Amino acid sequence: MTDRIQLGTMEQPQFSPAAMALVQKIIKRYPEGRHKSALLPILHIAQAEFGGWLSPSTMDYVASILNIKPIEVYEVASFYTMYNMRPVGKCVLEVCRTGPCALRGSDDIIEYLENKLGIKEGETTADGMFTLKAVECLASCGSAPMMQVGNHYIENLSVEKMDEVLDQLKTRHNVPNPDYGSPYPVSPENNG
Amino acid sequence: MGRKLLLKDINVPGIKSFEVYRKMGGYASVEKALKTMTPDSVMEEVKKSGLRGRGGAGFPTGMKWSFLDRKSDKPRYLICNADESEPGTFKDRFLMEYLPHALIEGMIVSSFALGANTSYIYMRGEFRWIFPILEKAIEEARAAGFLGNNMLGTDYSLELYVHSGGGAYICGEETAQIESLEGKRGNPRNKPPFPAVVGLYGCPTVVNNVESIATVPHILNMGGDEYAKIGIGKSTGTKLISASGHINKPGVYEIELGLPVEEFIYSDEYCGGIWKGRKMKACVPGGSSVPILPTELMLKTAKGEPRLMSYESLSDGGFATGSMLGSGGFIVFDETACIVRNTWTYARFYHHESCGQCSPCREGTGWMEKVLHRIETGHGKMSDIDLLVDVAKKIEGNTICPLGDAAAWPVAAAVRHFREEFEYHVRYPEKVKDPKHFEKEPFVSEKKAVAA
Incomplete structure (x- = not known):
C-alpha cells in the first residue's frame, strides 16, 4: 500500500493563521510529550491546504511543526492511502471497487469514467481537472456503487447518471482553490 | 417487529441535537452512573448483560474491561474503534452520522467504568463529514456539564476527542490502531502484552467498537440482567x-x-x-x-x-x-454472481491492506490475488485451485494479527463450497472471458443437476 516519495522542490509552505490555530488546538488534545499523535490529523490539514497532496516540502514543514524527523513523516504519509504522494487534479474521484460495490456495478462505473475522461485508473486528465482512483471499501456498501469526492460520498451511482455528476463536480471544483476535503475543516473561527 | 434499542429513536426529528436526544431520555445513564454507581458496579452490569464486542470478534465486553490493569498508577485510556473498514460493514458510520449523542453518551459511561480521564474516538479518515458532527455533539455535551471537569458535581472528569485515521484497514486491529494514534504506521504489535496492560503510550487501554460502546447506556438504563433476556x-x-x-x-x-x-x-x-x-x-x-x-x-x-x-x-x-x-x-x-470474481476482489483488498510486517500475509495475499485473477480471466490451471487452498493454509495462524486469517478464510471457504465453479473457469476459458460471464447465463452445478 505504499507509494514512492515524489522528489522535487516547492517553495516552503506556510499555514494560514486560521490553519495554524487549528493545528495548535489539535496538538493540545494529546498528552504532554505525545504531540506526535497529532501527525495524521495535521497531514490531513496540510493536504487540504497545500493543493491536495503532500510534497516533500510540505512533509518537512509538518515535521518542523511537530519537532520530529522528516523520515517520521514520510514513513507515515506513505503508509496511509488517504495521503496523495503525487500531485492530483482539482477533483479527485475515488471509486470504491471492493466486493459489495463490485456486485452492484462498480466496474462499469470505473470503465465509464476511464473512457469518458480518457485516462486510466490512477491518472489525472491533461487539463488537471480530474484524478481517477479506484479505492477499497469506504463503508458505503448499502448504497453501492459509490465514490468519494473530497468530503462527500456520492452514492447509488449508475452509468446513466455519471455525465450529470461529472458536470456538477466540474462546476464546483474548477476554481482557484478547490476544496480537497479534510476531517478537520479550517474555518475563520479557528483563528485566535 | 423485533425489539429496538439503538435505533428506537432514529426517526425522531432533530435527534442529532443534544436537546432532542436529551428529551428522549438521552444521558440518563450518565446521571445514573456518576451519581448512584461506582465504576465497578457499572462494569458488573455490563458483565451481566452478556454484551459481546460488536466489531467482529464477539469477545465479551465486560470481560475485556475486567482485564484492564487497575493497579497501575499510569493513566488509563478508552479508545473507541470507529475505523469501520470491513467490507460489507457500514453500521457504525450510520450510528455516528445520525445518532452522534448515542456514541458520546456511551463513551462517557464506559470511560467512567474504566477510570479513564481522556478518551479518543479513532474514526476512519474517509468519514470526513462525520468529524464535525461528532465534534459538535461533544461541545453540546460539554456545555450541558456532561464532559469536562467535575462532571455533574462529582469528582469525575473526562475529556473526549475525535482522532482521524489515514485510510488503512489494518488500523481497525486494536494494536495497530494504538500505533496509529501514536502517530506511527499502523503495524500491529505482538501480544502479549495486551493493550489492557500496555496500550496507548504504554498505559492500560481498552479498545471497543462504536456499537458496543453505544449499547452500554441501554444496559445501564435497563440493568444487565434485563438486557441479557433479549436475544x-x-x-x-x-x-x-x-x-x-x-x-x-x-x-x-x-x-x-x-x-x-x-x-x-x-x-x-x-x-x-x-x-x-x-x-x-x-x-x-x-x-x-x-x-x-x-x-x-x-x-x-x-x-x-x-x-x-x-x-x-x-x-x-x-x-x-x-x-x-x-x-x-x-x-x-x-444467481448471476461469480464467486471466483468476488473472491478475487476480496483477495485484492487484503493484499492492498496487508501492512507488510509478516511475510506469510504480505506475500501470500499477493499470490492469492494473482492466482485468483488468473483463474477468473480464464488463464488458470486445475492445480491452481489446490494452490490457493495451500497458500491460504500457510497464511492462517502464521501472522502477528488476524488480518492473515481474515484474508485466508474467504478464499478457503469459496473453494470449499464452490469448487465446481472454479473448475468451470479452468475448463471453459472462452466462456469466462467476458467479466459478466454469469449474468447472461447463471452457473449451474452439474453435481446438483445430477442429484436432482
Whole structure:
C-alpha cells in the first residue's frame, strides 16, 4: 500500500493563521510529550491546504511543526492511502471497487469514467481537472456503487447518471482553490 | 417487529441535537452512573448483560474491561474503534452520522467504568463529514456539564476527542490502531502484552467498537440482567446488521439476535428478498473476512435446523458448514454472481491492506490475488485451485494479527463450497472471458443437476 516519495522542490509552505490555530488546538488534545499523535490529523490539514497532496516540502514543514524527523513523516504519509504522494487534479474521484460495490456495478462505473475522461485508473486528465482512483471499501456498501469526492460520498451511482455528476463536480471544483476535503475543516473561527 | 434499542429513536426529528436526544431520555445513564454507581458496579452490569464486542470478534465486553490493569498508577485510556473498514460493514458510520449523542453518551459511561480521564474516538479518515458532527455533539455535551471537569458535581472528569485515521484497514486491529494514534504506521504489535496492560503510550487501554460502546447506556438504563433476556442464549441483545449486495432493500437494520436468517433476507421489514426477482446463490453473513456459505447452508444448518442470526447458530458446523456473525456485514449474492470474481476482489483488498510486517500475509495475499485473477480471466490451471487452498493454509495462524486469517478464510471457504465453479473457469476459458460471464447465463452445478 505504499507509494514512492515524489522528489522535487516547492517553495516552503506556510499555514494560514486560521490553519495554524487549528493545528495548535489539535496538538493540545494529546498528552504532554505525545504531540506526535497529532501527525495524521495535521497531514490531513496540510493536504487540504497545500493543493491536495503532500510534497516533500510540505512533509518537512509538518515535521518542523511537530519537532520530529522528516523520515517520521514520510514513513507515515506513505503508509496511509488517504495521503496523495503525487500531485492530483482539482477533483479527485475515488471509486470504491471492493466486493459489495463490485456486485452492484462498480466496474462499469470505473470503465465509464476511464473512457469518458480518457485516462486510466490512477491518472489525472491533461487539463488537471480530474484524478481517477479506484479505492477499497469506504463503508458505503448499502448504497453501492459509490465514490468519494473530497468530503462527500456520492452514492447509488449508475452509468446513466455519471455525465450529470461529472458536470456538477466540474462546476464546483474548477476554481482557484478547490476544496480537497479534510476531517478537520479550517474555518475563520479557528483563528485566535 | 423485533425489539429496538439503538435505533428506537432514529426517526425522531432533530435527534442529532443534544436537546432532542436529551428529551428522549438521552444521558440518563450518565446521571445514573456518576451519581448512584461506582465504576465497578457499572462494569458488573455490563458483565451481566452478556454484551459481546460488536466489531467482529464477539469477545465479551465486560470481560475485556475486567482485564484492564487497575493497579497501575499510569493513566488509563478508552479508545473507541470507529475505523469501520470491513467490507460489507457500514453500521457504525450510520450510528455516528445520525445518532452522534448515542456514541458520546456511551463513551462517557464506559470511560467512567474504566477510570479513564481522556478518551479518543479513532474514526476512519474517509468519514470526513462525520468529524464535525461528532465534534459538535461533544461541545453540546460539554456545555450541558456532561464532559469536562467535575462532571455533574462529582469528582469525575473526562475529556473526549475525535482522532482521524489515514485510510488503512489494518488500523481497525486494536494494536495497530494504538500505533496509529501514536502517530506511527499502523503495524500491529505482538501480544502479549495486551493493550489492557500496555496500550496507548504504554498505559492500560481498552479498545471497543462504536456499537458496543453505544449499547452500554441501554444496559445501564435497563440493568444487565434485563438486557441479557433479549436475544437468544449467549447471543444477548440486539445487533446492527449492514445488509448489502443483491437484495431489494440494502441498509442498516437493528435485529434482536436469534432472528431466523430466512426471515431477515425475505421479510419486507428487512432485506425484502432478492432483487430483480432472482434466486439467492450465496451469502457472506459477517463481513468479507468470514466464510461464504451457499444458500442451502445459509438458511439451514448441516443438522437441518433453521439458521439464526446469532453468534452460535451462524458458526454452527464450524468452517466446514458454518460461518460467523462477525461484524454483521451481511452480503447477499444472486444467481448471476461469480464467486471466483468476488473472491478475487476480496483477495485484492487484503493484499492492498496487508501492512507488510509478516511475510506469510504480505506475500501470500499477493499470490492469492494473482492466482485468483488468473483463474477468473480464464488463464488458470486445475492445480491452481489446490494452490490457493495451500497458500491460504500457510497464511492462517502464521501472522502477528488476524488480518492473515481474515484474508485466508474467504478464499478457503469459496473453494470449499464452490469448487465446481472454479473448475468451470479452468475448463471453459472462452466462456469466462467476458467479466459478466454469469449474468447472461447463471452457473449451474452439474453435481446438483445430477442429484436432482
